[in-house]
Amino acid sequence: MTHDILFILPEVVLAAGALFILVCGVFGCRRWLLGFLALASLTLAFFVLPGGSNTASSAFSGMLMGDAFGFAMRIFFLVATVLAVLLSMGYRWQDDDDAGEYFFFLLVATACMMLAVSSGNLMMLYLSVEMLSIVSYVLAGFLKRDIYSTEAGLKYFLFGALSTGLMLYGITLVYGLFGTLNLADINARLALSGVYAPTLILAAVLVFAGLAFKASIVPFHMWVADVYDGAPWPVAAFFSVAPKALGFALLVRVFFGSSALMHSGWPGITAVLAILTMTIGNLSAFHQDNVKRLLAFSSVGQAGYILAGLATGLLGLQAAFFYMIIYVFMNMGAFASAALLSPNRMDLAAYKGMGQRAPWGAMFFTMFLLSLAGLPPLAGFLAKFLVIRAAVEGHYFWLAAAVVLNSVIAFFYYLKVIKIMYMDKPASVKEVAISRDGYLLLAISCAAVIGFGLWPKPLLDILAVIFA
Amino acid sequence: MVKLAHWISVLPFMAFWLNIMFGRKLGKLSAFISVGTSVMAALLAVLVCMGFMAGGSSYALTGWLTVNGQPITLGIIIDSLTVMMLLVVTIVGTLIQIYSIGYMSGDPRYSRFFAYISLFMASMLGLLLADNLLLLYIFWEGVGLCSCLLVAFWYEKPAAAAAGVKAFVTTRVGDTGLLLGILILLSLGNTLHFADMASVKGPESLVALAAVLIFLGAMGKSAQFPLHTWLPDAMEGPTAVSALIHAATMVAAGVYLVARLYGFFLAHPLALQMVACVGMISALMAASIACVTNDIKRILAYSTISQLGLMMLALGTGGYTGGTFHLMTHAFFKALLFLGAGSVIHAAHTQDIRAMGGLFTKMKMTSVTFIIGALALAGIMPFSGFWSKDEIFCAVWHHGNMWFFAALIATSFMTAFYMARLVLLAFFGASRLEKDVHESPLVMTGPLVVLAAFSAGLGLLGSPWCHGAFQHFIQAKDEAIGLNVPMAICSTMVSLSGIMGAYMIVVRNVKFPTWTWLKKMAVNKYYVDELYEVVFVRPFQRICVVSAVFDGACIDRAVNDVGRVVGACGQAVRRIQTGMIDRYLLVQAGGVLMLLVFILGKVCRIF
Amino acid sequence: MTETVFYIIAVSLCVFAVLSVTVKDVFHSAVWLALALLSVAGIFLSLDAAFLGVIQVLVYVGGIMTLFIFAIKLTARIGDRSIRQVSQQSVCGGIVSAGIFGVFLIIIYANQWNDMMLPPGQGIGLNGLGKALLTTYALPFEFISVLLLAALVGAIVIGKVKQ
Amino acid sequence: MPHILSTIIFLPLLGALVLAVIPARREALIRFTAAAFNAAVLGCVGALCVLFNHQNGGMQFAEDHSWIGQVGIRYSLGVDGVSLALVFLTALLGFLACLASDRIRTKVKGYFIVFQILMTGMLGTFLALDLVLFYMFWETVLIPMFFLIGIWGGPRREYAAWKFFFYTLAGSLIMLLGIVAVYFWAEPHSFSMITLARSTASLSPVVQGALFGAFFLAFAIKIPVFPFHTWLPDAHVEAPTPVSVILAGVLLKMGTYGLLRICVPLFPAAMTMLALPLGILGVINLVYGACVAFAQTDIKKMIAYSSVSHMGFVLLGVAAMNSTGFNGSLLEMFNHGIITGAMFLLVGVVYERAHTREIGAFGGLASVMPRYAFFLTFMALASLGLPGLSGFVGEFLSLAGVFVAFPSVAIAGAVGLIALVVLFLVMIKKMLWGSPGKGVSWPDMGLKEVCIILPLVVITLAVGFYPDSVLQYQKHTIDILVKLL
């Protein structure tokens, strides 16, 4: 029994921390202190993490399984949330109430994600995804007096409810076919029978719909732009990083992990979806004049690249997850710098002449945008290079060509923002101050982007171990 | 002694750099630097000549390039032709530079003029000393450049600038022919040294084409028929320049090249035949135009083209000695005529011979020397012109082709005619000048006298009295050494009749009613300039404008359109996000349905 | 006998569901939903899942329906029955959902479920359910409590009106 | 000096960091440190030239460390005959452009930082031996160039910057596809150019053709070859003078260097198969460039188009596929860099005084600015290929090389040369000769400007008189290259 408790100790610590913050929030602590508490509980969870999980065991009678992939993803989510918390502390909120609840939701969301990624049972998976969704609806609609945020919350809820409904129905059909919800047994029975009943395809598509909604893959990406646009900056940043990564992690866990599904038509279809995601994401961002929507569509484009990695076999899996790790830092950095440079005005005109008004901030923002676009010395290029390499190695030439074509289109709007910052005259010449936490976050992400760009060996070794 | 030959070319080159670098500070001194160096070059030339007499030979300097595996080495060639040309060029060059001290005295860019002259001397001497075709080509272009710079020396005048450009471009067209000839020979694996040009490897047709192309280069430089249009326009430059470049030295380079490659040309009779024909046509045409032009310098320019035509004719018909001997003598008396014309213009401030007259009484020295030059050119007995033209008469007669001989006679007749007309109009008769005229200073008339002496005496070298000294020196192969008396009488008669004709028309103004259309054609220079304008210049400009428009409109617009198209579909895709939730839900459910249909169709082939 | 009862309840369930979706007035639609949920409870009873039926009646009909009634009363203005209730894409929506239902039908009939008859013996009793809840499914059981707490906090955060 | 190549590449980057620290208002100090760092780079490259062993044709001063093991990317540098001249050219033009940057007065600190990054990119491109490393340096050149043209450029700078960026980016991304494809098709999977040279020769011509197509597209845009050249005039017209010196002097060479370094050794079968089309493209470049240049009224656009036609010669040299052709094309690259760099500096001198680039505006400069007239005439003659100056030697060797392979192409090329001659002579006539226009009374070239131009003039003369001074470095490498065909 102690083994089970140890396994989920990090989540428990997070939940406890969240409750504690909730209580402090009620007693009127300021946002900075609550943020610090959140960071404390996250680091504590981080240190507790390795205690419980030796890689071969499963806990709670099959509910959770502790493999290397799950372990790595749990660290990934902790790091992502640390960045999100830092951004929330550094960001200038209009009104300062409900800070306690905000961090409560953030930590609870992280706990759900960590549980979801290490869940070995479809029921547990569904419950944690549902929990994450509910918390996200509330986070999206957090600024209850702002018409945009509430509209975003509602849109997210409506879209999310339908998707999780589809996923649930898919899971019931899976239960109907296999009589059990335990992933390990399902994979075993699948490999055994090999008969690919049409019902399983129906179930697979429905479950895929649910997860694809989270990972913003094309037919299910419509909500991304409106929700990111409406939600407050830190929430949008968090959405673009953590839940999206969870979506891809679960896709790997359910679909690409088991070999049975792989040899059927899936890789071809995922490749087509990847191309669609990239192209529609990049094309929609082409003429955007609202920075937030531009970054939202760019994150859809990036999701396309990650999916392209997933579609091309083992080498592709490593490339996709390397891309995802780099994507966290790039995207969080980009969202953070956009948020810190002009928190309330989101149209591109607000960023005119930012080169003079906030030289360091503009430099960081340019760095992240260029990394997102895939300029060589930065990590973004290496990530894209690995995806292309996997695509060519798997003989998906048109996929590699699509990635290349999309990065040309993507370069256009990333460069448009840079151009506006450096080449247009600023409306007002007053200096733009960025808070200390903001600079800390930007520094960390920048260090990661440049560091992994120049010396990616340790990361690649870890991924090789995970996907051996 | 012979090993110092390369200094002949290097000294003027140093003078050029000195004058360019410290031009303004030197002022008058720059003239003495350039004259000094050319005098030293002349002395060196004499030393080399003596060294050659004592059995000196050509020597190599350094390796330069390896093309197609063939190492090309630079070297200096010493043989009779080079020595003779070195002497001619240095002597004439020095005299002209002395003359131009006076002629260019008032000019603001005085030092720059002498810098260019020194550069020209360096390139010309380098051209003569080069022992392989590539090195010759390099100096060949250098000479072309100097002629362009000197012609456009007074670049304030737009006509001078245009003439300079025209000169360089036309000679450059010829040089492209020479370059292609070199490329052909190189591609066939021959080394370009003159020594082994006689035995050229490669298929007969290609080598013949190379020979023709090389002759194209010679035509460009010596202003032969198709590429002659630049020489008359080049008269815009100072007269000293015309004398040096467009009479004595540069234009002779073409003939020198044909003479230098004579062994190569002899091996290909077709090319030799072409040389003769082009020579004939140029001679006839230029002579006819000269008869009707009224500008003193243009008459002499056309006369130069005509005489060069004769030399080419001589070489073409196997008269190696005739061609080279006439080349030497022509350099002297044509330089004399130009300098004489220069001093006349310097004094009378006009170039139109109809506006001059009666200068004989006022400018005694210039007139006498000018008349000696004219008689030499016309080919009258004691003067050098007669002997060299006699050699040509023998060569053409010996060759046997009647058409060539008839053309030769016609050209000599016309030569005598226009020279006599010029002398009569300019120096005799009533003075039609407004202001009074006074003799040019000694610094200008001095060289005239020396040149007159040369024009008179030089011919004797080839005459029987010196029992064929020149023929032996030039190692002539053909055996017609002795004076062919009937040929001499015939040429003298032709010249005298030409002079009488001029006398009748100018003094007695007798009207010859025949061939009016030929006269009109000659006046308009056979419309060659207009032809080139219509065939080459205007279409080239039109092509350029069209291609510029094409470049801007088609390619540029295509590129911009690609950007616009991507932008448009970006706009279209963006329009899908209408913000209406029911559309989003529909897209999602539709997506699920499409996925289902697609996968079921693909995997299980249910449909 | 149980077959006829099952079929009656099933048919009534389908009718109620269709009515609750298509009827004009929101309040009527909520009432039809309540009836549909009750018939679902009946279906559970026919599947020997008595406890589930009771929970269904208690939680769904009791709890969630009251929530809906509250929400309807708070938002719907009286007598707005005239406003169009159906969105412009209703036709497309219909086609898509019909299409998906068609796919379901095809797949279900191509599947092995049709001939599976009811096995002998009773379904899982209450104690089986209880034991499962607290042994194999202990983690989700605890997890649901945190989920409900989070939903609660979320509702309060967004719902409360600043004084 | 074991790591001389790495120091050469990353010294400018170090300079950029040092500049970042200096406060923006200390402009004099910024200019001095930038010049100092560039001088240091030039010094290192000079040392490299001295230490370079002519006889040995293979790679020298090679550095090879594993960088990203799993993917097979190695940090390998090396210099041989082909790249030495171009590295020297980059260092020299970089240093001179840095000195000529005193015209830049706005945002000086940003300018020099971006300039140093550009230098790192260019030097790295010429020295990298690993395909991915080559690609990385190739891309790092893009952003600095985009900023240099976009921020400090002329009136239509943004349009020019956009066009330049996207033209080159599209090409280079296709090259990336080519690189990855070559990696997988070559037998022992590797990115290093040397090992690939041995293994790709065995590939079937069709596969080689496809790969060659991918690489050639990127290089064709950079060279630029006829249909892809429209970005060059805009980029040149709008770029400030020192930037357009670098653009013309070095960036065009990256394309042609790529041809010689990657396409020839890796795809010999494809190259020999496509040599004639390449030659024809070269001739089109030559004639078309000269014609369009002739019709231009803006002096910078004219010189830009003339660079297009000079690049035609380089293409001819490469199309010859023999040692003379390669020697000619490599020498032509070096000469063109020097000559066109000097031409743009001279245009800068006039632009700074007259603030207009219309040729009609200056007439009769010779009488007003004699020293300027001398230099402009000298450089114009060098670029029209007057023998005795460096331009001629490169063109002569290229033509001689191509003549052996395709006589008709060489003849067309030689005839095209006449168009080039007409172009530059008419330019001299319009600008220098004729009577000086009204208000044309500008001071002649200052001492600083002369000192910047002088080294280029000296090099042009030196190479013209004694071409072996440059040829000796590259002869042996090219012999090895030809043996591979």
Added chain:
Amino acid sequence: MIPLGHYVLLSAFLFCVGLFGVLTQRNAIRFLISIEIMLNGANINLVAFNRYFGASDATGQVFALFVIGVAAAASVVGLVLVIAVYRLRKSVFIDDFNLLKW
């Protein structure tokens, strides 16, 4: 005896009616009602499979229980969001909320 197919058919029908309701409603609350119908469809499926697969474990019924719990939580949050939007925009109709577009 009732074959399992009928139960699955019933739940599929319910699911599709709910889906139809979701796709065609303009009123957010009716949206929620349709979502409830879909979830109940899924519940029927779960309980039916559990019953027909031999009463060894109670996975289906436990899952159905949790689904009811989750449905409750979801509809609570949904309604709160609807009310919050209604408070600001005085409308519950979905196609009025298109401030965030393009």
